[in-house]
Amino acid sequence: MFTTPRLVAIALCAALNFAIGNIVYLVKLPMYLDSIGTILCALLIFPDRLAAIACAFIAGFIGVTLSGLVINPFLPWFTLTVLAIAAVSALLTATGTETFRARPLHVPAFVGKVILFGVITGIVSAVVSAPVVVYLFGGVTGSGTAFVVAFFLKTGQQLMNSALLSGLTTEPIDKTLQVLLAALLYRATPREFIAMLRPAQSSAA
Amino acid sequence: MTPNGAVLFGFLVIAGALIARDLGSLAVILAIALIFALGSRERIWSALAWSGGIVLPLALFMALVWIGIVGRAPAEIAANTEGSRTAAAFFVAIICLRLFIIAFAIQAASLHFAGWTPLRFVGALSAPPVVKKLLVLTLSLIETILQAVDRARTALIAAGLITRRHSWRNLRHGWILVQTVWLTVVTIAIGRTRDKWPIEDTLGRLDGALASNTPRLNSADFAWTALAIAGAAAALGLR
Amino acid sequence: MSEFIAGPNFSGRSAALMAWLRERAPAFFVGSYAEAALSGLSSTVADEIAVYRAPKPKRAAFAPLDFVAYSARKPPTLSGGEQVLLALHCFSLSDYASIAIDTALEQLDHENRERALAYLSQGAANGFTTAVIDNRLACPPGWSSRQFTSISSEFACDLATIQPPRCAAPVLGVQQLSFRYPGGRGIFRNADVSLAPGRAYRLTGPNGAGKTTLFKLLAGVLSPTKGELTLNGASYAPWRSGNRVFALATQNPDHQWCGATLAEDLARRRAALARHSVSLPSDGELLALVACLGIRSLDQHLYELPLVARKRLSWLWPLAGAMPWIMLDEPTLGQDRGTRAALADAIGRLTSQGYGAVFVTHDDEFAARIAHKPLRLARESIVS
Numbered sequence: 099m100f101t102t103p104r105l106v107a108i109a110l111c112a113a114l115n116f117a118i119g120n121i122v123y124l125v126k127l128p129m130y131l132d133s134i135g136t137i138l139c140a141l142l143i144f145p146d147r148l149a150a151i152a153c154a155f156i157a158g159f160i161g162v163t164l165s166g167l168v169i170n171p172f173l174p175w176f177t178l179t180v181l182a183i184a185a186v187s188a189l190l191t192a193t194g195t196e197t198f199r200a201r202p203l204h205v206p207a208f209v210g211k212v213i214l215f216g217v218i219t220g221i222v223s224a225v226v227s228a229p230v231v232v233y234l235f236g237g238v239t240g241s242g243t244a245f246v247v248a249f250f251l252k253t254g255q256q257l258m259n260s261a262l263l264s265g266l267t268t269e270p271i272d273k274t275l276q277v278l279l280a281a282l283l284y285r286a287t288p289r290e291f292i293a294m295l296r297p298a299q300s301s302a303a
Numbered sequence: 304m305t306p307n308g309a310v311l312f313g314f315l316v317i318a319g320a321l322i323a324r325d326l327g328s329l330a331v332i333l334a335i336a337l338i339f340a341l342g343s344r345e346r347i348w349s350a351l352a353w354s355g356g357i358v359l360p361l362a363l364f365m366a367l368v369w370i371g372i373v374g375r376a377p378a379e380i381a382a383n384t385e386g387s388r389t390a391a392a393f394f395v396a397i398i399c400l401r402l403f404i405i406a407f408a409i410q411a412a413s414l415h416f417a418g419w420t421p422l423r424f425v426g427a428l429s430a431p432p433v434v435k436k437l438l439v440l441t442l443s444l445i446e447t448i449l450q451a452v453d454r455a456r457t458a459l460i461a462a463g464l465i466t467r468r469h470s471w472r473n474l475r476h477g478w479i480l481v482q483t484v485w486l487t488v489v490t491i492a493i494g495r496t497r498d499k500w501p502i503e504d505t506l507g508r509l510d511g512a513l514a515s516n517t518p519r520l521n522s523a524d525f526a527w528t529a530l531a532i533a534g535a536a537a538a539l540g541l542r
Numbered sequence: 543m544s545e546f547i548a549g550p551n552f553s554g555r556s557a558a559l560m561a562w563l564r565e566r567a568p569a570f571f572v573g574s575y576a577e578a579a580l581s582g583l584s585s586t587v588a589d590e591i592a593v594y595r596a597p598k599p600k601r602a603a604f605a606p607l608d609f610v611a612y613s614a615r616k617p618p619t620l621s622g623g624e625q626v627l628l629a630l631h632c633f634s635l636s637d638y639a640s641i642a643i644d645t646a647l648e649q650l651d652h653e654n655r656e657r658a659l660a661y662l663s664q665g666a667a668n669g670f671t672t673a674v675i676d677n678r679l680a681c682p683p684g685w686s687s688r689q690f691t692s693i694s695s696e697f698a699c700d701l702a703t704i705q706p707p708r709c710a711a712p713v714l715g716v717q718q719l720s721f722r723y724p725g726g727r728g729i730f731r732n733a734d735v736s737l738a739p740g741r742a743y744r745l746t747g748p749n750g751a752g753k754t755t756l757f758k759l760l761a762g763v764l765s766p767t768k769g770e771l772t773l774n775g776a777s778y779a780p781w782r783s784g785n786r787v788f789a790l791a792t793q794n795p796d797h798q799w800c801g802a803t804l805a806e807d808l809a810r811r812r813a814a815l816a817r818h819s820v821s822l823p824s825d826g827e828l829l830a831l832v833a834c835l836g837i838r839s840l841d842q843h844l845y846e847l848p849l850v851a852r853k854r855l856s857w858l859w860p861l862a863g864a865m866p867w868i869m870l871d872e873p874t875l876g877q878d879r880g881t882r883a884a885l886a887d888a889i890g891r892l893t894s895q896g897y898g899a900v901f902v903t904h905d906d907e908f909a910a911r912i913a914h915k916p917l918r919l920a921r922e923s924i925v926s
Contacts, residue, residue, distance in 0.1 A: 100433055102506065106492050109440035114485065116441075117448040121481055134481075160441050167413060171357060171406040201841075233321075236365055236377070236398040244364040248372040257377040279478055283485050286802035288845045291489050294496065422589040442585040443617075447577060450618035451797065458798035461761035461790040461869075462859075463814035467781060479800055479810070486845050487576075487796040494575045495582045498560065503638070504568045505593070509583045512593045 099149045103294035107142050108157045111135035115161030119169055132173070133273070135161055136180060137187045137219070137280035142287065142295055144192035149297070154184035175230050182226040183219060183273075191215040191277060198281040212281055216274025223273055224265030228258060237261045243268060304415050306427045308524025312339065313412040315531035319538045320404040326393070328538035329400045335534040336404060339527060340411035350414055354406035362399040369395050426513040435513050436506065448488050455483040544665055544672040546681040549690030550878040551850050552697060555675045558688065559642050562673045569640035570633045572626065574675075574876055575849050576794040579629035579646055580617045587620075587628060588613040594632035601668040604634035604661045606654055621749050622649035622793065622872070623904070630658055642673040645876050651904050655679075677878050678905060697851045699836035701884035706863030707821070709896040711739030714760075714787070714867065715772035716924065721755060722767055729755045731922040732769070739866065742889060742899040742912050743926075747919030753902050756919065757869055760900075761785050786818045788900075789865040793872045795856035796845065804832065804855070805840040815864055823862045831862055850876050861888055863897065870901040874908050886911035 115135035122131055136158035143150040158180035166174040194211040197204065231239055237247045237257050243264050250260035304312075316339075319332045340347045369376070375386020376394040416424050425438045459465045464476045500506055545562065547555045556574070563569045572579045584590040587609060606627050617625065626646045633641050641662070647655055659682055662672045674685075681687040714737040722728040729752040737743060745753050758764040760771070762780025771778045773787065780786065792798045800814075801807040808828060815822055823831070832840070835854045837847070844852065853876055860868035868889075874882045882905065889899055889912050900917070903909055918925045 102500065103496050105433070105437060105440060106496050109437055109444050110488065110492055112437075112441045113444035113448050113488075116445055117452065117484075118481065121452055121477075121484065156437065160437060164441065164445070167409060171354075171409045172402065234398075234402070235361065236369065236394060238361065238365045238368050240361065240364065244368050248368040251368070251373045251380065254380070256381055279481065282478065283482060286482055286486055287489060288486070288493065288843065290497075290846070291493050294493070420589045420592070421585050422592055439583055439585075443582050446585050446616045447582075447618045450616075454792060454794065454797040457758055457761060457763045458790060458792050459800065460763045461785045461788060462798070462800060462811055463784055463817060464800055464810060466784065467763065467765075476810075482802065483797065483799055486799070486802065487794070490796055490845050491575065491577050492582070494573055494578060498573055499571050499578065499581075502560075502563045502567050502569055502571045503581075505581050505583060507568075508593055509581075512589075512595075 099146075099152065099297075101295075101297075103291075104143065104149065104153055107139060107291075107295055108153050108160070111139035111142075111154070111157035112160035112164070114138070115158065116164050116169075119165065131272075131276055131279070132161070132165070133158065133180070133183050133223075134276050134280050134283070136183050137191060137277055138283050140184060140187035140192050141195055141198070141280060141284040142292060144188065144195055146297055147188055147192075150188035150192060151184050154187055155181050158184055172234065175234055176227055179223050179227045179230070182222050186215075186219045186222050187280075190218060191280075194281070195284065198285050203285075208281070212278045213274055216277040217270040219277060220270030220273035221266060224262060224269040227269075228262040228265055231261045231265065232258050237264070304523045304527065305518065305521055306416065306424050307429050307519050308521065308527060309412040309415055310428070311520075311524065312527045312531050313408050315528060315535060316408040317405050319531065319535035320401050320408070322535060323401070323538035324397070326397060326400065329397065329404065331537045332534050333400065333404050333407075335530055336408045336411050338530075340407070340414060342415065346414050346417060347411075350407060350410035354403055354410055357406050358399055358403045361402060362395065365395045365398060366392075422512055429519050432510060432513070436509060439509065439513070444488065444492070447491060448484055451484045451487045452480070455480055455487065459483070544663060544682070544685040545674070546679070546685045546687045547673060547675045547690070548681060548687055550693050550880060551677075551876075552694045552848075553690035553692060554694075555690050556644055558690070559644055559673055559675055563640070563642050566640040566671070568638065569642065570629075570636065570638040571641070572629050572643045572646040574644040574646065576796065577618060577625065578644075579622075579625040581632075585616055586613065587615050587617060590617050590628060591632055591635065594636040596635065596637035599635045600637065601634060601670075604630050604658075606657050607631075622646075622875075623651060623654060624749065626650055627654060627658070630661065634661070639669065640671045640673075644675045645677060647674065647676050648678055648875055649872070649904065652906065677874075677876065677882070678907065697836040697848065697854075699854055699881065699884075700834055701861075701881070701888045704831065704834055704861050704888050704891070706861065706892055706895050706897065709739075709863060709866050711866030711896055711898045712773040712787070713738055713775070714898065715775065717770050717772060719759070719769035719771075719924075720767045721752075721759060721764065723755075728922050730766070730769075730924070733922070733924045735917065735924045735926050737867075737898060737900070737917075739898040740893055740896050742893050742901065742914035743917045744909050744912075744914045745900055745902045745917050745919065751919040752922075753919060754871075756924070757790070757871065760869065761788055761790055784818065787865060788867045788869045789860040789862075790869045791856045791860050791871065791873055793875070795849075795852045798856060799844050802843060802845070803840070804837060804842045804844055807844065808832075808840065811859065822864060828858075828862065831858060853877065854881070857885065857888075860899075861892070863892065863895070866896075867898040867900065868892065870899070870903075872903055872905075873901065874903060874905045882908045883911060 118131050136154050139157040140150045140154035143153045162173040197207050238244050246264040246267050247260050250263050316336050323329045369391040370388050374388050376390040379386030421442050425435050465473050549555050581593050626649050665672050716735045719730050719733040721730045762785045765781035799807050800810040886908050
């Protein structure tokens with residue numbers, strides 16, 4: 099399962115996850131974008147679904163571990179979320195790879211799939227993340243979620259429900275954007291690299 | 304202290320922080336982390352400042368939400384009682400102190416290895432060889448990506464596609480920087496994987512370089528681990 | 543015996559080099575692409591050396607630089623030449639019996655190139671064999687030579703027909719320019735220089751003197767701590783207004799693409815340039831120029847082109863005359879003698895049409911072919 103090119107793909111996607119925070123800061127974009135590498139890894143390794151889940155999860159996990167050491171120490175707590183995103187990306191989002199790479203681009207199909215897969219990824223991410231958000235952060239992970247959570251709490255919702263509803267409000271938008279970027283990067287990736295990632299003919303490393 | 308010991312210590316301190324439910328037990332855990340960090344005297348201040356800097360914005364938003372807007376703690380919401388801002392303040396303080404301990408424990412653990420090269424650190428970890436290779440590869444690619452970001456950003460600013468400051472143009476075109484960096488680094492990786500590594504057996508050489516004579520755990524590790532377990536037990540006991 | 547593989551671009555030299563290597567594998571290889579001298583497995587110079595160092599090195603170390611002082615540096619941040627010297631240092635400490643270098647020696651300055659060649663020529667005495675491809679060297683004495691002659695015409699380029707329109711480029715003034723990186727040492731202090739159009743300037747100076755920093759200041763990526771730039775005497779602040787003056791060709795051509803295909807890249811650059819330029823080259827003119835540079839299709843995926851072709855394509859906007867000044871960073875890497883001469887002549891035609899040019903290169907033969915003034919960076923100032 100883990101041939102050398104696949105190890106390289108995992109490392110590239112993990113490094114991308116880590117570095118995107120840096121890029122986002124330099125270009126002054128008002129968003130976070132920490133799972134693009136995870137989604138992209140699944141797209142690259144598809145159609146080998148099991149390998150895609152494993153490689154995407156490892157890429158995401160290494161990304162959050164290294165980010166946890168240097169940038170944000172609370173990211174590693176969302177490891178289950180990373181696994182969930184890897185699974186959704188490998189089993190669902192990756193079914194759109196042909197559309198993503200089609201030349202010329204068929205815009206309605208591309209946009210439709212990005213939104214559908216993005217929203218589903220966002221919902222799954224919100225549900226899996228909610229317990230961590232509640233226990234570790236008291237429901238508030240930053241400026242984006244603070245006021246949404248406050249609104250739900252003020253209306254008498256329990257904390258877990260508020261965190262879940264807050265996540266369901268913000269995550270689908272965030273994840274749709276990340277699926278879009280991952281799809282664009284996948285579209286641009288050279289054929290040679292994708293061909294290298296096919297399973298080895300003989301037994302792999 | 305060995306890297307394995309530091310990882311173990313970090314896990315135990317963080318576990319203790321998660322078990323702790325009140326300010327008293329969290330203070331015990333924090334004290335243990337501080338004692339541990341005192342070994343790296345000069346860097347302890349930057350570690351404290353960094354951890355504080357990470358937690359402070361979260362603390363402000365949490366205070367705004369729980370004390371300012373909601374005015375009661377989650378337990379009071381669940382029990383459907385009137386509640387008080389004081390209870391909310393305690394809730395926020397516990398969460399923030401826990402977050403601070405987690406951030407600081409990680410920094411304190413890595414302080415002990417500030418002079419180590421990444422290869423030496425990863426080599427000393429008890430982990431499967433493929434995991435060590437991945438860590439080393441990722442760390443190397445991060446440097447390549449960051450260098451590519453710097454160069455590509457220069458070129459794209461010169462071309463007028465992105466700007467130095469916040470702008471709508473950056474929202475529209477910022478993704479091009481990500482794409483250029485990705486493709487640049489993939490191209491470098493293709494060259495290495497196709498040509499350099501098979502000819503040199505570079506990955507085989509890496510295995511040799513990662514082989515380490517450092518013991519998996521030493522006496523310092525056992526001492527700190529015992530202290531961390533004692534702290535966790537104290538936290539459990541104080542609940 | 544050391545082998546020198548000679549011939550023009552696209553004549554099969556690299557394939558021959560790879561075949562030479564495969565016969566002797568495992569062998570040390572420095573390719574032609576960016577960061578090819580690095581293993582890709584280390585994030586510090588010390589670790590890079592540790593990866594290759596044999597338990598008992600059998601030969602003397604080749605150490606033209608003090609690599610102990612470089613220990614904590616990150617390999618991708620080293621200059622191309624420093625990376626090549628690091629690779630040779632690692633090779634000297636390893637137990638490989640063969641080394642092959644594909645045009646990477648072109649990134650070295652004259653002095654270090656001589657040192658590297660002297661070291662590689664001693665292979666027989668030090669227990670290793672060498673094969674080198676290099677576009678600037680002749681076969682060194684004592685080496686065997688293999689000559690390739692027939693060229694694949696797929697990427698044939700013809701720069702002779704490039705004739706940019708007339709341009710009245712502005713005089714570029716640098717006045718009391720000071721710059722310091724936050725937390726770092728000063729790069730420029732009260733630097734003053736005036737760059738006249740219709741001329742080429744060669745930027746020289748040791749590593750770390752500020753060549754990249756000057757490029758970034760002129761392109762508006764960095765803003766100076768003090769001082770200003772002027773265009774024909776009027777204040778010019780590209781860090782605020784955006785770059786209106788320089789067409790930049792980066793050292794690694796991949797850093798400057800604005801799309802995955804050539805069509806995307808051209809369209810985006812045209813749209814961005816339209817905000818500033820008075821007259822843009824027409825679609826037809828751009829297509830003709832692209833063909834001159836050896837690319838036949840606009841749907842070409844840029845990163846699937848060979849490196850030599852990508853490097854040529856990076857000259858497109860400078861040679862198109864879209865901006866009054868051009869800035870070229872090591873433009874001739876990997877290019878054979880004929881192409882380098884043709885590029886030098888094309889730059890000469892640009893300056894004679896009124897454009898200004900600033901370039902950085904280790905290629906003395908290329909520089910000598912362009913009538914230019916040296917611009918030396920030293921001791922925090924710019925000396926014309």
